[in-house]
Amino acid sequence: MTSFVRKFYAALILLFLYLPIGVLIVFSFNASKSRASWDGFTLRWYEELLGNQMVADALSNTLIVASGSAVIATIIGTAAAFAMYQGLGCWEKRIVMNLTYLPVLNPDIVTGLSLMLLFIFCNMKLGLMTLMLSHTIFNVPYVVLTVLPKLKQFDKSIYEAALDLGATPAYAFRHIVFPAVLPGVITGLLFAFTLSLDDFVISFFTTGSGVNNLSIMIYSMARRGIHPTINALSTLLFLVVLALLLAVNRRLDSDRNK
Numbered sequence: 001m002t003s004f005v006r007k008f009y010a011a012l013i014l015l016f017l018y019l020p021i022g023v024l025i026v027f028s029f030n031a032s033k034s035r036a037s038w039d040g041f042t043l044r045w046y047e048e049l050l051g052n053q054m055v056a057d058a059l060s061n062t063l064i065v066a067s068g069s070a071v072i073a074t075i076i077g078t079a080a081a082f083a084m085y086q087g088l089g090c091w092e093k094r095i096v097m098n099l100t101y102l103p104v105l106n107p108d109i110v111t112g113l114s115l116m117l118l119f120i121f122c123n124m125k126l127g128l129m130t131l132m133l134s135h136t137i138f139n140v141p142y143v144v145l146t147v148l149p150k151l152k153q154f155d156k157s158i159y160e161a162a163l164d165l166g167a168t169p170a171y172a173f174r175h176i177v178f179p180a181v182l183p184g185v186i187t188g189l190l191f192a193f194t195l196s197l198d199d200f201v202i203s204f205f206t207t208g209s210g211v212n213n214l215s216i217m218i219y220s221m222a223r224r225g226i227h228p229t230i231n232a233l234s235t236l237l238f239l240v241v242l243a244l245l246l247a248v249n250r251r252l253d254s255d256r257n258k
Contacts, residue, residue: 077143
């Protein structure tokens with residue numbers, strides 16, 4: 001009986017969480033523009049979506065920002081994690097770790113507003129560049145927190161032995177440390193790409209007029225009324241993010257089993 005109650009409770013939670021998304025996906029194939037009736041199955045809204053130049057531009061901006069910020073954040077985050085692992089004392093690591101957690105716990109609206117004010121103070125024109133910088137900044141802590149556990153699993157004596165045998169720190173890092181932490185680096189890269197792809201609040205504050213990503217475009221379209229193409233676009237965005245999250249979780253599971 002207790003097992004049944006637990007399973008029933010878990011099913012209710014999952015239903016509560018995913019029923020709205022399920023309705024969204026179903027109505028993206030609805031032939032009617034009405035949200036209250038079902039007039040048959042159609043792919044019309046997906047066809048209109050693929051032929052929409054505004055959507056193509058937003059998709060291009062989204063992929064450029066997500067891939068660029070993910071790569072840069074992965075490089076910076078991996079180097080920062082290695083510096084924390086190798087060059088800091090115990091109390092210094094605690095201070096730096098708390099500073100690393102702070103952007104993760106900080107509300108997105110505070111981060112977005114502070115970045116916008118920083119760019120304005122520095123006389124930077126809001127646009128694609130500021131959007132990429134913002135995504136890079138908020139992605140770095142996630143990469144650090146993904147790579148650092150792999151470094152803690154690494155046997156530090158192997159790196160020190162390489163240095164004793166005459167290897168430079170850069171050579172030892174490239175050929176010994178980096179291959180050992182590569183699964184964590186790839187996970188951090190996928191995680192950063194997913195977060196960038198999914199972000200709205202920080203993007204809304206740090207992008208300029210005429211530069212949209214998919215999340216901002218969906219918001220702009222929704223303000224003019226819910227059109228079925230919004231359902232189709234939201235469905236595609238959800239499926240892409242879901243696929244990336246499944247890839248991240250699968251890699252994390254494989255890392256734990258090693």
